[in-house]
Amino acid sequence: MEWLICPPTWRPSIWKEVGRVSLMDKTLTCRDCSAEFLFTGGEQEFFQSKGLLHEPGRCPSCRADYKRERGLSSDRPVREYHDTVCADCGHPARVPFVPRNDRPVYCSSCYDKVRAASV
């Protein structure tokens, strides 16, 4: 009596193909914004080396958004505040940009006034 041994089927056939053929760039569609994006050969190798058998479902920008939402992104821009003096009332002001000499900087209350006046 002979036993039939089934080949392991846990591997999606796509990876077997990829193993034979050199990794080619693929165009995938983002499941969030439905934009097409490239899943490059290098990325596919990276995925395989991590043992990941699925393809990325999101384009790079949606993936970045996804990470940012969960606070996983380390490259979050740090907002730097600069101390300066209000050009209108002379009070100390703190602004989220580097003050330049050719542009007057206002404290938040004077800024509102200036903006209201210029509209």
Ligand SMILES: [Zn+2]
């Ligand atoms: Zn997307």
Ligand SMILES: [Zn+2]
């Ligand atoms: Zn002011």
